[in-house]
Amino acid sequence: MVVAEISIIPLGEGPSVSKYVKNALKVFKKYDLKIEPSAMGTVLEGDLDEILEAFKEAHREVLSDTKRVVSSLKIDERIDKENTIKRKLNAIK
Amino acid sequence: MVVAEISIIPLGEGPSVSKYVKNALKVFKKYDLKIEPSAMGTVLEGDLDEILEAFKEAHREVLSDTKRVVSSLKIDERIDKENTIKRKLNAIK
Amino acid sequence: MVVAEISIIPLGEGPSVSKYVKNALKVFKKYDLKIEPSAMGTVLEGDLDEILEAFKEAHREVLSDTKRVVSSLKIDERIDKENTIKRKLNAIK
Amino acid sequence: MVVAEISIIPLGEGPSVSKYVKNALKVFKKYDLKIEPSAMGTVLEGDLDEILEAFKEAHREVLSDTKRVVSSLKIDERIDKENTIKRKLNAIK
Numbered sequence: 001m002v003v004a005e006i007s008i009i010p011l012g013e014g015p016s017v018s019k020y021v022k023n024a025l026k027v028f029k030k031y032d033l034k035i036e037p038s039a040m041g042t043v044l045e046g047d048l049d050e051i052l053e054a055f056k057e058a059h060r061e062v063l064s065d066t067k068r069v070v071s072s073l074k075i076d077e078r079i080d081k082e083n084t085i086k087r088k089l090n091a092i093k
Numbered sequence: 094m095v096v097a098e099i100s101i102i103p104l105g106e107g108p109s110v111s112k113y114v115k116n117a118l119k120v121f122k123k124y125d126l127k128i129e130p131s132a133m134g135t136v137l138e139g140d141l142d143e144i145l146e147a148f149k150e151a152h153r154e155v156l157s158d159t160k161r162v163v164s165s166l167k168i169d170e171r172i173d174k175e176n177t178i179k180r181k182l183n184a185i186k
Numbered sequence: 187m188v189v190a191e192i193s194i195i196p197l198g199e200g201p202s203v204s205k206y207v208k209n210a211l212k213v214f215k216k217y218d219l220k221i222e223p224s225a226m227g228t229v230l231e232g233d234l235d236e237i238l239e240a241f242k243e244a245h246r247e248v249l250s251d252t253k254r255v256v257s258s259l260k261i262d263e264r265i266d267k268e269n270t271i272k273r274k275l276n277a278i279k
Numbered sequence: 280m281v282v283a284e285i286s287i288i289p290l291g292e293g294p295s296v297s298k299y300v301k302n303a304l305k306v307f308k309k310y311d312l313k314i315e316p317s318a319m320g321t322v323l324e325g326d327l328d329e330i331l332e333a334f335k336e337a338h339r340e341v342l343s344d345t346k347r348v349v350s351s352l353k354i355d356e357r358i359d360k361e362n363t364i365k366r367k368l369n370a371i372k
Contacts, residue, residue: 068294108254161201161357
């Protein structure tokens with residue numbers, strides 16, 4: 001299992017980009033992923049292929065509405081123990 | 094007001110790094126910042142100088158326990174409207 | 187065309203990680219991508235699908251040698267003008 | 280010595296942002312830092328306090344011309360050996 005964070009920034013559409021973030025969140029919901037929106041990105045948990053597909057589709061969805069998009073994906077994968085959002089948050093309590 | 098995200102990764106201390114993340118969180122609590130831990134980083138809200146100071150102190154705190162640290166800071170600042178964790182999360186609901 | 191940056195960090199293998207970065211670079215070279223290593227990551231130019239495949243394969247290659255890997259991908263795509271490493275560097279001269 | 284990467288993105292000023300990147304580069308040049316522009320950010324080498332000051336000033340310089348700016352800083356610091364752009368690039372050759 002992979003825990004990931006995605007951030008998608010449309011350039012050139014004014015300072016308010018929540019419309020675009022909502023469209024990206026709609027894309028994420030089509031996938032078999034756990035989704036936790038934060039104020040600086042969206043945290044996701046699931047299979048790596050699902051995450052890469054969701055990243056690509058959300059990026060391209062936002063690009064269909066604007067001329068330039070800068071998107072970031074960070075993935076955290078480990079094989080020595082269970083890797084979930086819940087376990088990671090419990091470990092730092 | 095600035096909304097920020099910080100991630101601090103110690104290299105070379107084994108795959109489990111929650112001890113270091115807890116030490117960074119202790120540092121953040123000394124500052125006048127709103128703190129929201131996520132599974133992929135810590136979201137912070139406050140004055141830019143406080144955030145930069147907290148970032149530096151937390152990075153150096155982790156570096157005092159290990160040989161190499163890679164730390165990331167992302168800041169989001171806008172002057173056209175209130176910029177808070179709460180408003181950002183409400184805007185994408 | 188997409189311009190991207192990839193950074194791959196193995197956790198728990200000591201502070202020196204150049205061996206792993208070299209393995210990731212070997213993976214990138216199998217793809218039809220322009221590659222520019224920097225001191226903080228690798229800048230890549232090419233088709234988005236190639237970049238996503240290369241990111242996944244390089245991440246998994248490093249994970250085959252260690253227990254935990256944190257990898258980052260940032261992509262910059264625009265449809266209003268040619269998007270290449272060369273044009274981006276020329277634009278800021 | 281710290282090796283860092285900075286990326287500054289103005290939102291709402293159209294897809295072309297090279298004017299803003301040039302202003303940020305002018306700010307970096309005022310500091311005692313080694314500067315290597317890449318297609319996805321600027322790599323810097325120097326003292327951590329200089330880097331934090333340069334990051335803040337460049338971010339605020341860009342914000343003086345637009346309504347919203349998202350800026351990223353990644354720092355890599357190690358105490359076991361010399362940490363420079365040159366050594367890092369040589370290590371992966």
